[in-house]
Amino acid sequence: MTLSELAKKLNALGYPVAYSHFKSRQDPPYICYLIVDGDTFNADNTVLLEIPYVDIELYVINKDLVAEKKIKDMLKENKLPWDYDEIFIQSEGVFKCTFSISFID
Structure with a gap:
């Protein structure tokens, strides 16, 4: 998968x-989605693989299980395992639900 393919999905x-x-x-x-880190696999002074670590952030006013399920289903369909985190941003009055993924680009 590439970052542009993820954007389309x-x-x-x-x-x-x-x-x-x-x-x-x-x-x-x-x-919002964002590359937050990455790794590379190198051999013979050449980068053979790039592995971006991407956070997919869902912003909602109230807990939205339907929206979260849409993201989870898309990740499952594309065989992209994720980690999940959720916080409430008091100053904005929104929940930020973060799905952290990585893939070989």
Whole structure:
């Protein structure tokens, strides 16, 4: 999978999607995704594999199991295991549900 393929799959979920952030304020629910880290596999002074670590962030006003399930189903369909974290951002009045994934690009 590539980052652009991931973007297409996220866009197909029906929510506004942006890499890192939106240029204007969005009303939840919306999705941001971002490369937060990465690894490479090297041999003979050449990078053979790139492995980006990506956070998919779902922002919602109230707990939204339907939106979360859409993301989980898309990740399962594409055989992308994830870790999950959720926090409430008091200053914004939203929950941020983060699905952390990695794949070979």
